[in-house]
Amino acid sequence: MRLRMDRDALAAAVAAVGPGMPNRPPVPTLGGILIRAADGSVSMSGFDYEVSACATVTGTVAESGAVLVSGRLLTEIAKTLPLHPVELFDDGSALHIECEQARFSLPLMPVEDYPDLPAAAAARGSVDRADFAAAVAQVAVAAGRDDTLPMLTGMTVEFHPDCIRLVATDRFRIAVRELDWVAEQSGSTLLAPARALVDTTKVLTGERVEISTGTTQSVLGLRTAHDHHTIRLLDLPYAPYQRYLTVRHPARARLRTAAVVEAVRRVALLSQGTRILFSFTESSVRLAAGDVAQGRAEHVLPCEYSGDPMTVAFNPRYLLDGLTTVRTPAVDIALDGPRRGAAIRPADDESTPNRQWYFVMPVRLPE
Template structure:
């Protein structure tokens, strides 16, 4: 194998694929990238066996071939190279030579035969979805997925494809985020995807592209003209989230998002490190915050709001509420309530986007 590539194109390809390479692995070949020549240049691939990423970049190929190269070392070398063409070649004994200007490196690779094959996904039956819409769903919901190992199904994000819309839902049992966008998906499917894979999709595919999405036995593939991402699906039934979303909340508040974030941050300084519990007292025209932590002290604050309904005292985990507010796209938010022990909803107020977005937060029991 022998090819010449610009330093910029090499760095571009490595930046796309290297994040899929595991930091630690008992299988040496997983620490390597597969580099193989194509008609237009080279294809670089990396995998941790759960997620696989592959991208094609232009290069001048002199001799076809394929080899696996240590990912971290190749990336570190590429980052330090002078601005000159990079010439890479390999021989039958797995030795790789890299030359750029006056710099010359020799690395030891592993044969292509040791690199795991990518999942069998049939793209001839692919669904086409706009990358921008998919990225919007990921960006507004994936944060709410659980990071605890006790319920693996909640470690994933539910992606619901319908004939005229697609929806993503994520929850950890205490908070939930749901977004739906109108799109002609053309088929019905419920897929549970690891957030790590969704982050690769959000990072790699430009918003203006249309993606092909195809399902294998227990894998999902995403493909654009130059880049592919494959992920293992999380198997099992996702909890019935619709039953948790309240339909009868009879109290609501319209609050300035930035002012609410500032007040919550101030109160969080004195809140418990374990529960992050803050009391919110809603009255006509005013929201009062209070927090009392025995070994730290107390704090109060208040904020003018628009509120409809009977006065209400409710406790929230301030860290969860702040995280939800970070992803709400409008200057004002609408919060709805039923009772201090019932779930509250948080939605963007005055949002003109075609997407529907709703977050849910379970309250904490107040201690007087």
């Protein structure tokens, strides 16, 4: 194999393959990047049996071929190369990389030992790439991180005729997000590992993403003009959440998003990570944390509030996770007393249907 390619193209392709490379490969070949070159096209692939990634870029291919080299080393090399064209060629035992005065050689691993990447066949439709990545990030904050409860580490993906709905929960909060898409097939639901979905959508390029599923519904496929990724799905039941979308909350507070985020961060300094009290009145809300022995913090914010005055306690981290996903200037917090879940939503124009929800359970206060 012998080829010449742009340094930025090499770095971008290697970075795109990152989600498919395990941190601790069980066998050396799974820690490798498979490079294939033919007909002016260079593809790089990574696979850890859970996530696969393949990025294709253009290059001047003098000799076709395929090599398998250390993914970690190739990634580090690509980051440090000068901004000049890169030559890659192998001599049967090593891959040589030359860029201006920099030269590297990486030992080859047997290509035949590298597993075949899973195929994702049935196209479900396509979605705007940036919108999809943002929605995944917004929902993933509520996904569980405890691997002993794998169902809660997943993100539910529902394919509806007019939208995709993403859902995640760790039992203490639920995040829901809908976004438009161009559907080819609808009416199905799957559960994907939330962390893998976040890592993959971060490296996607292009304007649109084609979403597909495997022939046995065991993998989710994400394809752009130059990248193709698959994620092995979780064969587990979906966490129920639908009833929370229809709960009526008798009280609602509208606040400036940036102001309440800043206030929560400030007051949380003395919360010891446990709770912040929100005391709502007609035109303001008082945030308080701490005690006389450990120190206290308070902050009063103006707000538009409808409902009976009430005091509710929230875990500051859970609250911030929801508030920081809101992209509108104002945010609504809907309340149903100090012991029932609160709903955080963007304060959109009344004529605009809501596409984002974040439900968080309060911290119970002593009787």
